[in-house]
Amino acid sequence: EADPRLRRVMESLVKHLHAFVKDVELTESEWEYAIDFLTRTGQICSDSRQEFILLSDALGVSMLVDAINHRRPSGATENTVFGPFHVADAPERAMGDTISLDGKGELCLYSGRVVDLQGQPIAGAFVDVWSDNDEGFYDVQQPDIQPPMNNRGIFRTGEDGRYSFRSIKPVSYPIPDDGPVGKMLAGLGRHPYRPAHMHFLVGAMGYDKVTTHIFVAGDPYIASDAVFGVKESLIVDYQHSQNPDCPWNADFDFVLSPK
Numbered sequence: 001e002a003d004p005r006l007r008r009v010m011e012s013l014v015k016h017l018h019a020f021v022k023d024v025e026l027t028e029s030e031w032e033y034a035i036d037f038l039t040r041t042g043q044i045c046s047d048s049r050q051e052f053i054l055l056s057d058a059l060g061v062s063m064l065v066d067a068i069n070h071r072r073p074s075g076a077t078e079n080t081v082f083g084p085f086h087v088a089d090a091p092e093r094a095m096g097d098t099i100s101l102d103g104k105g106e107l108c109l110y111s112g113r114v115v116d117l118q119g120q121p122i123a124g125a126f127v128d129v130w131s132d133n134d135e136g137f138y139d140v141q142q143p144d145i146q147p148p149m150n151n152r153g154i155f156r157t158g159e160d161g162r163y164s165f166r167s168i169k170p171v172s173y174p175i176p177d178d179g180p181v182g183k184m185l186a187g188l189g190r191h192p193y194r195p196a197h198m199h200f201l202v203g204a205m206g207y208d209k210v211t212t213h214i215f216v217a218g219d220p221y222i223a224s225d226a227v228f229g230v231k232e233s234l235i236v237d238y239q240h241s242q243n244p245d246c247p248w249n250a251d252f253d254f255v256l257s258p259k
């Protein structure tokens with residue numbers, strides 16, 4: 001039988017689609033191009049490549065759906081895109097460990113606290129982190145080149161809510177741009193780059209998990225992220241340190257809201 005939510009969604013979709021076709025006075029060849037574009041987008045998809053998600057990301061739809069469905073109380077750390085490069089079974093590491101295993105890039109000491117909305121430390125929180133290497137690739141993109149679990153790890157906070165680890169100061173990299181979405185970006189004069197960022201998934205019992213990044217302040221792509229993931233509150237000033245073995249410091253506190 002008829003589904004009222006489906007009707008509501010489709011009526012709105014058709015209304016806006018018709019308005020769009022009238023607005024641009026879509027030509028027949030443009031309509032054919034659109035059919036071909038969607039066909040190619042489906043054809044490139046595989047277990048390790050979801051071009052429709054990439055399309056949704058590049059059109060800003062993913063961030064919008066997330067904003068609508070995960071409204072966070074003010075004061076809680078803001079979230080951003082999960083991205084396609086998380087792995088579920090990253091190793092637990094000891095506080096202070098170095099997770100950059102390929103010896104490339106400039107080391108950075110990451111540290112901060114996981115706290116609640118009142119600023120009280122949360123013990124037993126997990127801090128799951130991942131980033132690209134100094135050449136702009138995640139370990140899973142280069143399984144024959146990078147050591148497994150390069151630039152990833154999970155840390156668990158103690159009573160003081162603190163975490164710390166060493167990794168690299170990440171670099172900006174392009175989203176996969178060898179498919180229909182890359183072609184679309186090129187045709188629009190848009191670059192495929194994401195500004196440098198470190199991914200975090202932070203959570204604790206009784207609190208909402210937050211999927212987020214910290215972004216490197218001053219990155220050339222900070223104002224033009226290909227997937228619109230940047231939020232002001234997530235931009236961090238990486239500081240020069242006095243330690244020649246680890247020339248950067250990045251400090252960031254994660255504020256979790258109760259479930």
Ligand code: DHB
Nearest residue numbers: 054057081083084175227
């Ligand atoms: C990320 C990469 C992507 O290709 C994408 O569409 C969204 C996010 C990322 O690495 O964060």
Ligand code: FE
Nearest residue numbers: 083085197199
């Ligand atoms: Fe990323």
